[in-house]
Amino acid sequence: MYNFDSITNRCKTNSLKWDGLKEKYGREDLIPLWIADMDFEVSPSIVKSLQERIKHPIYGYMYCSDDYYKSIIRWMKRRHSWEVEKEWIVFTPGVVSALSYAIRAFTKPEDNIIVQSPVYHPFYSTIENNKRNVITNPLIYKNGAYYMDYKDLERKIDSKTKLLLLCSPHNPIGRVWTKEELSKLGEVCLRNNIIIISDEVHFDLVYREHTHTVMANVSPEIRDNCIICTSPSKTFNIAGLQISNIIIPNNKLRKKYDEELKKDHIVRPNIFGQGALIAAYDESEEWLDSLMRYLEENKDFFIDFIETRISKLKVVRPQSTYLLWVDCSGLNMNSEELKEFFLNKSGLALNHGEIFGEEGKLFQRFNIACPRTVLEEVLLRIEKAVKDEVL
Ligand SMILES: Cc1ncc(COP(=O)(O)O)c(C=O)c1O
Structure with a gap:
Protein backbone atom coordinates (compact mmCIF):
# COMPACT_ATOMS: atom_id res chain seq x y z
CA MET A 1 0.00 0.00 0.00
CA PRO A 44 -0.88 10.32 3.43
CA SER A 45 -2.72 11.32 6.63
CA ILE A 46 0.08 13.72 7.55
CA VAL A 47 0.09 15.28 4.08
CA LYS A 48 -3.68 15.69 4.24
CA SER A 49 -3.53 17.34 7.63
CA LEU A 50 -0.92 19.84 6.44
CA GLN A 51 -2.83 20.57 3.26
CA GLU A 52 -5.99 21.23 5.24
CA ARG A 53 -4.17 23.65 7.50
CA ILE A 54 -2.61 25.51 4.59
CA LYS A 55 -6.04 26.00 3.06
CA HIS A 56 -6.99 28.29 5.92
CA PRO A 57 -5.09 31.42 4.91
CA ILE A 58 -4.32 32.88 8.32
CA TYR A 59 -1.21 31.65 10.06
CA GLY A 60 -1.29 33.23 13.50
CA TYR A 61 -0.15 32.03 16.95
CA MET A 62 -1.02 28.52 18.09
CA TYR A 63 -1.49 26.78 21.41
CA CYS A 64 -1.35 23.04 22.15
CA SER A 65 -4.92 21.75 22.05
CA ASP A 66 -6.50 19.06 24.20
CA ASP A 67 -6.58 16.79 21.14
CA TYR A 68 -2.84 17.19 20.85
CA TYR A 69 -2.21 16.00 24.41
CA LYS A 70 -4.75 13.18 24.10
CA SER A 71 -3.05 11.95 20.98
CA ILE A 72 0.35 11.80 22.72
CA ILE A 73 -1.14 10.10 25.78
CA ARG A 74 -2.85 7.44 23.64
CA TRP A 75 0.37 6.79 21.68
CA MET A 76 2.49 6.31 24.78
CA LYS A 77 -0.08 3.93 26.21
CA ARG A 78 -0.65 1.93 23.03
CA ARG A 79 2.91 1.68 21.76
CA HIS A 80 4.94 1.94 24.97
CA SER A 81 2.63 0.72 27.76
CA TRP A 82 3.26 4.02 29.47
CA GLU A 83 0.51 5.92 31.33
CA VAL A 84 1.32 9.58 30.83
CA GLU A 85 -0.56 12.44 32.46
CA LYS A 86 -1.28 15.58 30.47
CA GLU A 87 0.53 17.84 32.93
CA TRP A 88 3.76 15.91 32.44
CA ILE A 89 4.03 16.85 28.76
CA VAL A 90 6.08 19.91 27.87
CA PHE A 91 6.14 20.97 24.23
CA THR A 92 9.65 21.88 22.98
CA PRO A 93 10.58 22.50 19.32
CA GLY A 94 13.34 19.87 19.23
CA VAL A 95 15.01 17.18 21.27
CA VAL A 96 18.47 18.70 20.97
CA SER A 97 17.16 22.03 22.23
CA ALA A 98 15.49 20.10 25.06
CA LEU A 99 18.87 18.64 26.04
CA SER A 100 20.26 22.13 26.21
CA TYR A 101 17.35 23.47 28.31
CA ALA A 102 17.63 20.50 30.64
CA ILE A 103 21.36 21.05 31.07
CA ARG A 104 20.74 24.66 32.02
CA ALA A 105 17.80 23.78 34.28
CA PHE A 106 19.51 21.03 36.28
CA THR A 107 23.19 21.96 36.37
CA LYS A 108 25.44 24.97 36.63
CA PRO A 109 28.61 25.91 34.71
CA GLU A 110 31.55 23.57 35.43
CA ASP A 111 29.30 20.73 36.61
CA ASN A 112 30.05 17.29 35.17
CA ILE A 113 27.67 15.54 32.80
CA ILE A 114 28.07 11.90 31.77
CA VAL A 115 27.60 10.54 28.26
CA GLN A 116 28.04 6.96 27.08
CA SER A 117 30.33 7.11 24.09
CA PRO A 118 30.24 6.63 21.15
CA VAL A 119 27.08 8.69 21.09
CA TYR A 120 25.02 11.14 19.02
CA HIS A 121 27.41 14.04 18.60
CA PRO A 122 25.18 16.93 19.80
CA PHE A 123 25.34 15.33 23.24
CA TYR A 124 28.89 16.68 23.44
CA SER A 125 28.25 20.06 21.89
CA THR A 126 25.18 20.91 24.00
CA ILE A 127 27.19 20.22 27.14
CA GLU A 128 30.24 22.14 25.95
CA ASN A 129 28.26 25.07 24.56
CA ASN A 130 26.68 25.45 27.98
CA LYS A 131 30.12 25.44 29.61
CA ARG A 132 29.64 22.19 31.49
CA ASN A 133 32.16 19.32 31.45
CA VAL A 134 31.66 16.20 29.35
CA ILE A 135 32.59 13.02 31.22
CA THR A 136 32.66 9.96 29.00
CA ASN A 137 31.62 6.54 30.20
CA PRO A 138 32.58 4.52 27.12
CA LEU A 139 30.43 1.55 26.19
CA ILE A 140 32.13 -1.82 26.08
CA TYR A 141 32.50 -3.20 22.53
CA LYS A 142 32.77 -6.96 22.68
CA ASN A 143 32.23 -9.58 19.95
CA GLY A 144 30.50 -7.04 17.72
CA ALA A 145 28.05 -5.80 20.35
CA TYR A 146 27.90 -2.98 22.91
CA TYR A 147 27.28 -3.04 26.66
CA MET A 148 27.19 -0.46 29.44
CA ASP A 149 30.22 -0.25 31.73
CA TYR A 150 28.83 0.29 35.24
CA LYS A 151 32.18 -0.02 36.97
CA ASP A 152 33.69 2.72 34.87
CA LEU A 153 30.57 4.81 35.49
CA GLU A 154 30.90 4.55 39.27
CA ARG A 155 34.60 5.44 39.03
CA LYS A 156 33.86 8.58 37.00
CA ILE A 157 31.22 9.98 39.37
CA ASP A 158 32.27 12.73 41.77
CA SER A 159 30.64 15.56 43.68
CA LYS A 160 30.40 17.67 40.51
CA THR A 161 28.47 15.01 38.57
CA LYS A 162 24.86 16.12 38.25
CA LEU A 163 23.42 14.69 35.06
CA LEU A 164 23.62 11.72 32.72
CA LEU A 165 22.49 11.95 29.09
CA LEU A 166 21.11 8.57 28.11
CA CYS A 167 20.52 7.64 24.49
CA SER A 168 17.80 5.00 24.41
CA PRO A 169 17.65 3.38 21.91
CA HIS A 170 21.25 4.30 21.37
CA ASN A 171 22.42 6.23 18.30
CA PRO A 172 24.79 5.34 16.58
CA ILE A 173 25.13 1.74 17.79
CA GLY A 174 21.44 0.82 17.55
CA ARG A 175 21.16 -0.88 20.95
CA VAL A 176 17.79 -1.25 22.64
CA TRP A 177 18.69 -1.29 26.31
CA THR A 178 16.94 -3.98 28.32
CA LYS A 179 14.90 -3.20 31.41
CA GLU A 180 17.61 -4.82 33.54
CA GLU A 181 20.34 -2.67 32.01
CA LEU A 182 18.28 0.48 32.47
CA SER A 183 17.42 -0.47 36.01
CA LYS A 184 21.07 -0.96 36.93
CA LEU A 185 21.96 2.39 35.38
CA GLY A 186 19.02 4.10 37.07
CA GLU A 187 20.03 2.72 40.47
CA VAL A 188 23.58 4.04 40.14
CA CYS A 189 22.19 7.47 39.26
CA LEU A 190 19.70 7.44 42.14
CA ARG A 191 22.41 6.51 44.64
CA ASN A 192 24.55 9.41 43.44
CA ASN A 193 21.86 12.08 42.95
CA ILE A 194 22.36 12.21 39.21
CA ILE A 195 19.33 13.14 37.12
CA ILE A 196 18.85 11.19 33.87
CA ILE A 197 17.90 12.91 30.65
CA SER A 198 16.67 10.04 28.51
CA ASP A 199 16.66 10.84 24.80
CA GLU A 200 14.17 8.33 23.41
CA VAL A 201 13.64 9.94 20.02
CA HIS A 202 14.22 6.60 18.21
CA PHE A 203 11.91 4.60 20.49
CA ASP A 204 9.31 3.74 17.86
CA LEU A 205 11.88 2.40 15.40
CA VAL A 206 12.60 -0.93 17.05
CA TYR A 207 13.18 -4.16 15.13
CA ARG A 208 11.41 -7.47 15.67
CA GLU A 209 12.44 -9.41 18.76
CA HIS A 210 13.37 -6.29 20.71
CA THR A 211 11.25 -4.27 23.09
CA HIS A 212 11.94 -0.73 24.13
CA THR A 213 11.51 0.16 27.80
CA VAL A 214 10.76 3.79 28.58
CA MET A 215 13.14 4.86 31.35
CA ALA A 216 10.23 6.22 33.37
CA ASN A 217 8.65 2.74 33.34
CA VAL A 218 11.59 1.05 35.04
CA SER A 219 10.57 1.88 38.62
CA PRO A 220 8.68 4.66 40.47
CA GLU A 221 11.96 5.96 41.96
CA ILE A 222 13.66 6.14 38.57
CA ARG A 223 10.54 7.72 37.04
CA ASP A 224 10.90 10.59 39.49
CA ASN A 225 14.55 11.03 38.62
CA CYS A 226 14.36 11.31 34.84
CA ILE A 227 12.96 13.31 32.00
CA ILE A 228 12.01 11.58 28.75
CA CYS A 229 12.59 13.27 25.41
CA THR A 230 10.14 12.10 22.75
CA SER A 231 9.05 13.22 19.32
CA PRO A 232 7.22 11.95 16.25
CA SER A 233 10.03 13.48 14.15
CA LYS A 234 12.22 10.41 13.49
CA THR A 235 9.34 7.93 13.49
CA PHE A 236 7.24 9.77 10.93
CA ASN A 237 9.96 11.69 9.08
CA ILE A 238 8.75 15.13 10.10
CA ALA A 239 11.90 16.56 11.70
CA GLY A 240 11.45 19.79 9.73
CA LEU A 241 8.18 20.48 11.54
CA GLN A 242 10.00 20.91 14.83
CA ILE A 243 7.78 19.30 17.35
CA SER A 244 8.84 17.27 20.33
CA ASN A 245 7.46 16.46 23.73
CA ILE A 246 9.50 16.30 26.85
CA ILE A 247 7.70 14.21 29.42
CA ILE A 248 8.56 14.95 33.03
CA PRO A 249 6.58 13.11 35.71
CA ASN A 250 8.38 14.78 38.64
CA ASN A 251 6.72 18.16 39.43
CA LYS A 252 9.88 19.76 40.78
CA LEU A 253 11.98 18.80 37.77
CA ARG A 254 9.22 19.87 35.40
CA LYS A 255 8.93 23.27 37.06
CA LYS A 256 12.66 23.85 36.70
CA TYR A 257 12.64 22.75 33.06
CA ASP A 258 9.61 24.93 32.33
CA GLU A 259 11.26 27.97 33.84
CA GLU A 260 14.22 27.51 31.54
CA LEU A 261 11.96 27.33 28.48
CA LYS A 262 10.08 30.42 29.52
CA LYS A 263 13.28 32.43 29.75
CA ASP A 264 13.53 32.07 25.98
CA HIS A 265 9.77 32.29 25.49
CA ILE A 266 9.59 28.81 24.01
CA VAL A 267 5.92 28.21 24.59
CA ARG A 268 4.16 27.58 21.28
CA PRO A 269 4.28 25.07 18.47
CA ASN A 270 4.47 26.26 14.88
CA ILE A 271 1.42 26.22 12.68
CA PHE A 272 2.01 22.75 11.20
CA GLY A 273 3.56 20.55 13.86
CA GLN A 274 0.52 20.01 15.99
CA GLY A 275 -1.82 18.74 13.25
CA ALA A 276 0.97 16.59 11.85
CA LEU A 277 1.56 14.99 15.25
CA ILE A 278 -2.13 14.16 15.61
CA ALA A 279 -2.29 12.72 12.08
CA ALA A 280 0.86 10.73 12.81
CA TYR A 281 -0.08 9.27 16.17
CA ASP A 282 -3.80 8.79 15.47
CA GLU A 283 -3.87 7.82 11.80
CA SER A 284 -0.45 6.61 10.65
C1 LIG B 1 19.51 10.58 19.59
C2 LIG B 1 18.97 11.77 18.86
N1 LIG B 1 18.45 12.80 19.56
C3 LIG B 1 17.96 13.89 18.93
C4 LIG B 1 17.97 14.00 17.56
C5 LIG B 1 17.47 15.22 16.88
O1 LIG B 1 16.30 15.66 17.45
P1 LIG B 1 15.70 17.07 17.07
O2 LIG B 1 15.73 17.20 15.58
O3 LIG B 1 14.31 16.99 17.62
O4 LIG B 1 16.52 18.10 17.75
C6 LIG B 1 18.52 12.95 16.81
C7 LIG B 1 18.60 13.06 15.35
O5 LIG B 1 19.27 12.33 14.69
C8 LIG B 1 19.02 11.81 17.48
O6 LIG B 1 19.53 10.79 16.80
Missing part, protein backbone atom coordinates in the same frame (compact mmCIF):
# COMPACT_ATOMS: atom_id res chain seq x y z
CA TYR A 2 2.87 2.38 0.76
CA ASN A 3 5.64 2.42 -1.78
CA PHE A 4 8.98 2.82 -0.03
CA ASP A 5 10.76 1.72 -3.21
CA SER A 6 9.84 4.85 -5.12
CA ILE A 7 12.44 7.58 -5.47
CA THR A 8 11.37 11.10 -4.61
CA ASN A 9 13.77 13.80 -5.72
CA ARG A 10 14.55 16.02 -2.74
CA CYS A 11 16.95 18.36 -4.51
CA LYS A 12 16.14 22.06 -4.60
CA THR A 13 13.97 21.84 -1.48
CA ASN A 14 16.71 23.23 0.79
CA SER A 15 17.09 19.72 2.16
CA LEU A 16 20.11 19.68 4.44
CA LYS A 17 20.82 16.04 3.54
CA TRP A 18 20.75 16.63 -0.24
CA ASP A 19 21.19 20.32 -1.01
CA GLY A 20 23.66 20.72 1.85
CA LEU A 21 26.15 18.25 0.36
CA LYS A 22 28.41 20.78 -1.32
CA GLU A 23 28.79 22.87 1.79
CA LYS A 24 29.41 19.93 4.11
CA TYR A 25 31.38 17.53 1.90
CA GLY A 26 32.70 19.83 -0.82
CA ARG A 27 30.99 17.76 -3.55
CA GLU A 28 27.46 17.41 -4.83
CA ASP A 29 27.76 14.08 -6.63
CA LEU A 30 27.55 11.91 -3.53
CA ILE A 31 24.84 9.55 -2.34
CA PRO A 32 23.81 11.07 0.98
CA LEU A 33 23.41 8.58 3.81
CA TRP A 34 24.28 10.93 6.60
CA ILE A 35 21.88 13.07 8.68
CA ALA A 36 18.99 11.17 10.24
CA ASP A 37 15.97 11.83 8.09
CA MET A 38 14.43 9.40 5.63
CA ASP A 39 14.09 9.59 1.87
CA PHE A 40 10.52 8.28 2.15
CA GLU A 41 7.33 10.23 1.67
CA VAL A 42 5.37 10.64 4.88
CA SER A 43 2.03 9.00 5.54
CA GLU A 285 0.20 3.46 12.62
CA GLU A 286 -0.26 1.23 9.59
CA TRP A 287 2.26 3.36 7.68
CA LEU A 288 4.74 2.95 10.54
CA ASP A 289 4.30 -0.80 10.64
CA SER A 290 4.95 -0.97 6.87
CA LEU A 291 7.96 1.29 7.26
CA MET A 292 9.42 -1.00 9.91
CA ARG A 293 8.99 -4.02 7.64
CA TYR A 294 10.81 -2.16 4.87
CA LEU A 295 13.60 -1.00 7.16
CA GLU A 296 14.00 -4.51 8.51
CA GLU A 297 14.45 -5.77 4.93
CA ASN A 298 16.88 -2.94 4.13
CA LYS A 299 18.91 -3.80 7.21
CA ASP A 300 19.00 -7.52 6.33
CA PHE A 301 19.86 -6.74 2.70
CA PHE A 302 22.72 -4.48 3.79
CA ILE A 303 24.10 -6.95 6.33
CA ASP A 304 23.84 -9.94 3.95
CA PHE A 305 25.64 -8.04 1.21
CA ILE A 306 28.46 -6.97 3.52
CA GLU A 307 28.84 -10.43 5.03
CA THR A 308 28.96 -12.20 1.71
CA ARG A 309 30.77 -9.67 -0.49
CA ILE A 310 32.66 -7.11 1.60
CA SER A 311 33.94 -9.15 4.49
CA LYS A 312 36.45 -6.51 5.56
CA LEU A 313 33.53 -4.52 6.98
CA LYS A 314 31.51 -5.63 10.00
CA VAL A 315 28.05 -4.27 10.71
CA VAL A 316 27.08 -3.93 14.35
CA ARG A 317 23.63 -5.54 14.21
CA PRO A 318 21.11 -2.85 15.12
CA GLN A 319 18.17 -3.58 17.37
CA SER A 320 16.65 -0.20 16.55
CA THR A 321 17.08 2.90 14.32
CA TYR A 322 17.73 3.14 10.59
CA LEU A 323 21.34 3.99 11.34
CA LEU A 324 23.91 1.26 10.81
CA TRP A 325 27.20 1.41 12.67
CA VAL A 326 29.87 -0.23 10.60
CA ASP A 327 33.24 -1.35 11.90
CA CYS A 328 35.78 -0.58 9.16
CA SER A 329 38.91 -1.58 11.06
CA GLY A 330 39.36 -4.52 8.64
CA LEU A 331 40.26 -2.06 5.88
CA ASN A 332 43.50 -1.26 7.74
CA MET A 333 43.19 2.49 7.27
CA ASN A 334 43.50 5.27 9.79
CA SER A 335 40.64 7.61 10.54
CA GLU A 336 41.54 10.18 7.87
CA GLU A 337 42.16 7.54 5.21
CA LEU A 338 38.79 5.99 6.00
CA LYS A 339 37.01 9.28 5.60
CA GLU A 340 38.74 9.88 2.28
CA PHE A 341 37.96 6.33 1.12
CA PHE A 342 34.20 6.62 1.61
CA LEU A 343 33.98 10.19 0.36
CA ASN A 344 36.24 10.26 -2.67
CA LYS A 345 36.66 6.61 -3.63
CA SER A 346 33.12 5.42 -2.93
CA GLY A 347 31.22 8.68 -3.54
CA LEU A 348 29.21 8.49 -0.33
CA ALA A 349 28.28 11.12 2.23
CA LEU A 350 28.33 9.29 5.57
CA ASN A 351 28.77 10.30 9.18
CA HIS A 352 32.38 9.69 10.06
CA GLY A 353 32.54 7.61 13.23
CA GLU A 354 34.91 9.93 15.05
CA ILE A 355 32.25 12.63 15.48
CA PHE A 356 30.48 10.28 17.90
CA GLY A 357 33.59 9.98 20.03
CA GLU A 358 37.18 8.80 19.91
CA GLU A 359 36.00 5.15 20.02
CA GLY A 360 34.27 5.65 16.66
CA LYS A 361 37.28 6.64 14.62
CA LEU A 362 37.38 3.41 12.63
CA PHE A 363 33.61 3.29 12.11
CA GLN A 364 31.16 4.89 9.71
CA ARG A 365 27.45 5.50 10.26
CA PHE A 366 25.11 4.68 7.37
CA ASN A 367 21.53 5.96 7.19
CA ILE A 368 19.67 3.15 5.39
CA ALA A 369 16.27 4.86 5.24
CA CYS A 370 16.26 5.06 1.45
CA PRO A 371 14.83 2.98 -1.40
CA ARG A 372 16.52 -0.40 -1.74
CA THR A 373 17.86 0.32 -5.22
CA VAL A 374 19.81 3.23 -3.74
CA LEU A 375 21.18 1.00 -1.02
CA GLU A 376 22.24 -1.53 -3.62
CA GLU A 377 24.12 1.17 -5.55
CA VAL A 378 25.83 2.22 -2.29
CA LEU A 379 26.99 -1.33 -1.62
CA LEU A 380 28.19 -1.88 -5.18
CA ARG A 381 30.24 1.32 -4.95
CA ILE A 382 31.87 0.19 -1.72
CA GLU A 383 32.54 -3.27 -3.09
CA LYS A 384 34.25 -1.76 -6.15
CA ALA A 385 36.26 0.72 -4.08
CA VAL A 386 37.50 -2.09 -1.79
CA LYS A 387 38.53 -4.16 -4.84
CA ASP A 388 40.32 -1.17 -6.41
CA GLU A 389 42.16 -0.64 -3.16
CA VAL A 390 43.60 -4.16 -3.29
CA LEU A 391 44.73 -3.91 -6.93
